[in-house]
Amino acid sequence: MATVIECERLADGDGLMAMGVGRWRCRWLVDVGRWRPSPAEFQAAAAVLPPHDRPAIHRFVREEDRKRALVSRLLKYSLVHHALGMPFHQIRINRTLEGKPYLNKNVNLLPGFNFNTNFNTSHQGEYVGIASEPLCLVGLDIVCISKPQRETALEFINNFTSYLTDHEWNCIVTADSHDGMLTEFYRYWCLKEAFVKATGAGVGFGLQRLEFHHMNWTNISLCIDGEEARKWMFWLFKIDEMHLASIAKGHPEDAIDSFRRTLSDVD
Structure with missing residues (x-):
């Protein structure tokens, strides 16, 4: 992930950076405006995702929207891989009817692990972020x-x-x-x-x-x-x-x- 885009970490309320407070509590923030991939680089980044999750990216017409959609999905898979050590191809992310992302329970999860992601599709919005918690609900908005x-x-x-x-x-x-x-x-x-x-x-x-x-x-x-x-x-x-x-x-x-x-x- 870090080889594709430059990531920043969003501080939690205790002032500690995300990676310093445990594998399962993450605050990742990406400035997508600073990533300007060539078509080949974009395809290479998309190829990291499991095949079933790639078509949704190309439904967007505008390049900036496709980029946000790709980075959002890369963050979700990277977070689960980082927290649980699962290879990308084994990760299955579903959504509730209301749109809340969750990890398929047919895997060996840390009890209570859940995550929430948000990305801003405004033409002025430059950031994609994700937050996770091991034992409580978490919501992130940008x-x-x-x-x-x-x-x-x-x-x-x-x-x-x-x-x-x-x-x-x-x-x-x-x-x-x-x-x-x-x-x-x-x-x-x-x-x-x-x-x-x-x-x-x-x-x-x-x-x-x-x-x-x-x-x-x-x-x-x-x-x-x-x-x-x-x-x-x-x-x-x-x-x-x-x-x-x-x-x-x-x-x-x-x-x-x-x-x-x-x-x-x-x-």
Whole structure:
């Protein structure tokens, strides 16, 4: 993997880098904008994947989308290979109906091992990331703070009011500038997406049920339907001037049923 693209590691909340905290807890971040493969190099990278997972890459029309799709799949296979020592051709990654990736249980898994991956398909998005945890739910989201082209920041954010609580909306609109409002909005959005990805709920979960509180974007906490979710932890990172990432970690009991059935151990 490292011979194909340059990888960076995303720090966890304890300040340790991913590879320093154990084989099964990983935070990998790839700047796909810096990888400019020739057609032959792209095909060579795709050939690393098992044959059944290659056609999905070529369904994308745009080169940048194909590149993100390839890197996303390479990260998933590399993570499982790194954590469990499985050769690529033996790895079988499935998805729940809601789109949550999971490893086929017909292998000798570390109890509770699961992973979640996200890649940003925005034309401004330059990063693909993956996160894994051995014994808890994990969700990763990456957002690009893109400025709307045909409307003001407030008009753009107004499109998402049904996904925000009154508290979150007030925090957003009281920012000191339009750029500040956009950044505040994307912070909340990034955290909400990380949570629903961790539980496996996906877009079917009502994001307005989630309300985040923080102290200058540290000590982030979550209330679900007005009740504090004490078994969840969140981190928010600034990747660069245009990109944010968030990580959500929680107890397996909060996984939705379709994803819980894929876990080896939910105790």
